[in-house]
Amino acid sequence: MEYVIRFAQVHETFRRPEIESLAALAGIDLEILYYDQFSPYCVIRVPTEADARTLIARSILAKDIFELWGQGTNYEEVHADVRRRTQHRWDEFKNVSFRFTIDSFCGKRKIEAKRAIIQSFSYVGFDGPIRMKNPDEDFWVLEDFVSDVEVATRTPGNTHAYSEALEPRKIYLGRWIANSSRNIVSKYDLKKRRYISTTSMDAELSLVTANMAHAAPGRLFYDPFVGTGSFCVAAAHFGALTCGSDIDPRSFKGREKNDKEPMGLFTNFQQYGIESKFMDAFSSDLTNTPLLNRQFLDGIVCDPPYGVREGLRVLGTRDGSGREEVIIDGVPAHYRPGYIPPKKPYGFEAMQNDILAFASRTLVTDGRLCMWMPTSIDEDVELLIPMHPHLEVVSVSVQPFNQWSRRLITYRRLPEGQVSDISKARQKGDSEGISADDLNAFRRKVCHQYTLSYAP
Amino acid sequence: MKLITANFLTCAVKGCKASPASFPLHFRDAELELQELDFQPDFIRNIVPRIDWHALQIMANELGFPKILDKKPEGDELKDEQILKELHRLLLETHINEGKLTCGNCGHEYLIKEGIANFLLPSHLV
Ligand SMILES: C[S@@+](CC[C@H](N)C(=O)[O-])C[C@H]1O[C@@H](n2cnc3c(N)ncnc32)[C@H](O)[C@@H]1O
Numbered sequence: 142m143e144y145v146i147r148f149a150q151v152h153e154t155f156r157r158p159e160i161e162s163l164a165a166l167a168g169i170d171l172e173i174l175y176y177d178q179f180s181p182y183c184v185i186r187v188p189t190e191a192d193a194r195t196l197i198a199r200s201i202l203a204k205d206i207f208e209l210w211g212q213g214t215n216y217e218e219v220h221a222d223v224r225r226r227t228q229h230r231w232d233e234f235k236n237v238s239f240r241f242t243i244d245s246f247c248g249k250r251k252i253e254a255k256r257a258i259i260q261s262f263s264y265v266g267f268d269g270p271i272r273m274k275n276p277d278e279d280f281w282v283l284e285d286f287v288s289d290v291e292v293a294t295r296t297p298g299n300t301h302a303y304s305e306a307l308e309p310r311k312i313y314l315g316r317w318i319a320n321s322s323r324n325i326v327s328k329y330d331l332k333k334r335r336y337i338s339t340t341s342m343d344a345e346l347s348l349v350t351a352n353m354a355h356a357a358p359g360r361l362f363y364d365p366f367v368g369t370g371s372f373c374v375a376a377a378h379f380g381a382l383t384c385g386s387d388i389d390p391r392s393f394k395g396r397e398k399n400d401k402e403p404m405g406l407f408t409n410f411q412q413y414g415i416e417s418k419f420m421d422a423f424s425s426d427l428t429n430t431p432l433l434n435r436q437f438l439d440g441i442v443c444d445p446p447y448g449v450r451e452g453l454r455v456l457g458t459r460d461g462s463g464r465e466e467v468i469i470d471g472v473p474a475h476y477r478p479g480y481i482p483p484k485k486p487y488g489f490e491a492m493q494n495d496i497l498a499f500a501s502r503t504l505v506t507d508g509r510l511c512m513w514m515p516t517s518i519d520e521d522v523e524l525l526i527p528m529h530p531h532l533e534v535v536s537v538s539v540q541p542f543n544q545w546s547r548r549l550i551t552y553r554r555l556p557e558g559q560v561s562d563i564s565k566a567r568q569k570g571d572s573e574g575i576s577a578d579d580l581n582a583f584r585r586k587v588c589h590q591y592t593l594s595y596a597p
Numbered sequence: 598m599k600l601i602t603a604n605f606l607t608c609a610v611k612g613c614k615a616s617p618a619s620f621p622l623h624f625r626d627a628e629l630e631l632q633e634l635d636f637q638p639d640f641i642r643n644i645v646p647r648i649d650w651h652a653l654q655i656m657a658n659e660l661g662f663p664k665i666l667d668k669k670p671e672g673d674e675l676k677d678e679q680i681l682k683e684l685h686r687l688l689l690e691t692h693i694n695e696g697k698l699t700c701g702n703c704g705h706e707y708l709i710k711e712g713i714a715n716f717l718l719p720s721h722l723v
């Protein structure tokens with residue numbers, strides 16, 4: 142059966158991977174028949190209506206899904222397609238209450254024009270009452286006009302769409318089936334969250350990340366750079382038990398936390414009523430992790446530091462000093478209250494290698510790693526996608542900003558004995574990470590830009 | 598810190614990982630608390646196969662729990678609600694609020710304070 146997904150026109154490169162991830166999670170055989178980054182409407186084929194509901198239920202970037210009753214580039218085609226696809230079913234709908242609505246993406250229609258369009262479908266012969274609230278059946282005419290953004294992107298310099306008077310390039314008639322989870326984005330809005338910091342990931346993309354990583358009931362998820370726990374909260378929303386750690390315990394405890402107060406990260410779980418999905422938080426450095434080399438994690442979700450907003454550091458001293466244990470008044474210094482272990486700068490690529498190696502050791506087969514990393518639109522410093530023989534790259538999505546962009550890479554842990562093609566992976570063996578600046582192409586680039594933009 | 602987490606933790610010192618003596622870590626001066634949670638049988642069923650049962654027995658013993666099952670439950674035993682409930686209590690509801698985890702290989706002590714374990718190493722151990 143064919144269905145139309147109506148997406149939100151945002152985070153375009155995340156939309157398809159999210160839907161494909163959800164299909165893989167539910168084991169649904171999904172075929173994408175039409176997808177365009179400039180259009181909110183996407184046509185798919187899945188075996189049953191139940192599959193269509195399951196597929197959309199958790200989606201954040203889709204709004205809803207419709208059974209496809211007809212499509213075309215003009216109304217004549219649409220009507221012909223509607224007859225062909227659905228004429229044999231019109232009787233089923235003879236007496237139900239119903240409603241027709243028009244959604245014109247990037248187009249405007251006068252009320253009379255809308256009425257005429259709806260009228261043009263009267264041949265289906267529904268005799269039931271028209272009900273604007275809670276009808277039994279909800280029909281949508283979806284019109285896809287060419288947007289200004291599309292025109293500007295496809296033909297640079299030309300900023301005007303064809304003209305508002307022009308007809309849509311594609312029209313669909315759909316029978317509404319189900320809504321997505323998009324409405325929960327506002328529930329998890331950072332503005333309303335108890336414990337956040339400047340590096341918290343926004344609710345929408347955290348939830349998308351959790352979908353890509355296949356967070357689900359019964360599963361165990363881990364964020365090695367947990368901070369305020371944005372990803373843990375999102376994975377917990379979808380039912381996973383979550384665990385996190387950070388080299389800076391203040392990041393998850395809260396800087397002003399008093400004794401006996403719950404840690405900041407946990408107050409978020411309390412706020413959303415998902416306390417039972419919180420497993421643990423502890424202090425640790427991913428590069429010197431205490432976690433076992435055992436395949437026990439279903440998912441790893443993280444936004445590792447890259448040295449712009451906060452230092453990328455690992456345990457140790459920059460000059461290799463401090464190799465001797467220090468004893469003060471007979472007590473080793475590192476057991477005294479308030480002891481802060483020394484940290485040194487580390488390479489961004491070295492850290493990514495550590496993350497991939499960690500994931501390949503700890504993820505169960507088919508477990509997923511979702512990792513955010515910066516990329517630059519500027520070609521000469523674009524960072525390669527880090528790869529590992531035990532991890533298959535499932536998808537790469539990009540979130541552009543003005544001065545830079547970042548991407549979300551999703552990996553799947555391959556079964557033992559299978560290896561992925563890593564020939565395109567970067568060759569650099571930089572695991573020593575002596576000087577962050579030497580190793581950190583991205584940081585160099587961004588610092589450079591900042592210097593420029595702060596110059597008088 | 599929950600008991601389940603300890604089952605996945607060893608000494609953070611790189612040289613210790615290869616030594617069998619580094620796992621499990623050993624609880625010292627542990628203060629326990631039982632914190633009730635919604636019963637999550639699907640999680641227990643999923644995670645038990647990944648638990649190191651021998652390590653769990655050692656830790657439960659060190660914490661003064663009555664003897665746990667001799668053998669890791671599997672198959673139909675993981676459908677037994679009573680077994681799942683006991684494991685839920687042991688793994689997820691048992692909190693170590695204060696105390697230490699020590700490495701049997703190098704002797705390093707990891708402090709647990711207000712339920713948060715600290716695995717950050719001083720520079721001479723990195
Ligand atoms: C971009 S922030 C992640 C923010 C987090 N996603 C949140 O929701 O708040 C990166 C975090 O990594 C931590 N970090 C830096 N170096 C680390 C290391 N070597 N091991 C573990 N955590 C580290 C920082 O303390 C910081 O909290």
Ligand SMILES: [Zn+2]
Nearest residue numbers: 608613700703
């Ligand atoms: Zn040790």
